[in-house]
Structures are given as C-alpha cells and as structure tokens.
Amino acid sequence: MPLPDNFSEFEHLQDLVRLEHNKAVKAYFKNQEDDDISTPKASLKHACLIKDEDTAAMTQMRLWLFEITIGHAQSLQTPIYGIPVQELQRESKFRPQIVRIQVAGY
Numbered sequence: 001m002p003l004p005d006n007f008s009e010f011e012h013l014q015d016l017v018r019l020e021h022n023k024a025v026k027a028y029f030k031n032q033e034d035d036d037i038s039t040p041k042a043s044l045k046h047a048c049l050i051k052d053e054d055t056a057a058m059t060q061m062r063l064w065l066f067e068i069t070i071g072h073a074q075s076l077q078t079p080i081y082g083i084p085v086q087e088l089q090r091e092s093k094f095r096p097q098i099v100r101i102q103v104a105g106y
Contacts, residue, residue: 017063018059021063026049028045028072029044029045029048044065048062048065048066048070
C-alpha cells in the first residue's frame with residue numbers, strides 16, 4: 001500500500017515512539033493514577049508520558065527522564081558479578097616470594 005498524500009514521517013515516528021514508550025511508563029508506574037501530580041511518583045509518571053502535541057525536543061526530554069534519570073534503562077545492563085577484593089584478601093595470607101636471578105658473568 002502506498003503512503004497517503006498527507007503522510008508525515010515525523011507524526012508516524014512520534015506515534016510509534018509514544019505508543020511503545022507510554023506502555024513502558026504505565027507498566028512502571030502501574031500503581032499511579034493518570035493525570036495526577038499530587039505525589040512525587042504520580043508527578044514523575046505525568047512528566048514521562050509523551051503527549052500527542054509534544055515537540056521532538058519534549059519527546060526526547062521525556063524519554064531521557066524515564067530511561068536515564070529515573071533509571072529504567074538499568075534493566076538493559078547485565079549485572080556485573082565479581083569477587084569482592086576485600087573478602088578475598090582477608091582469607092589469604094601474604095608471604096614474601098624470593099626469586100633467584102642469575103646474572104651472566106657471576
């Protein structure tokens with residue numbers, strides 16, 4: 001199907017971004033009411049939801065607020081597991097190592 005004559009690339013992209021982003025925001029803030037700013041969490045939800053009349057800059061700010069500032073993007077990073085250095089050093093006894101170096105001519 002060809003694109004309609006009045007097709008807007010920006011509106012199409014913004015609609016798709018808004019649809020997917022707002023789903024994630026509503027799932028993250030599932031216990032908060034819509035259109036409410038009476039509590040800090042409800043206010044954050046309202047600020048993160050992309051509105052139809054938003055400009056590209058406002059859309060980016062709302063995405064940034066949710067993904068980076070609030071920390072939703074942390075779920076994308078695999079947790080880093082390692083050996084705690086302090087715990088390992090408490091269990092070890094350090095002993096000096098003597099190494100014999102042979103120098104030519106001696």
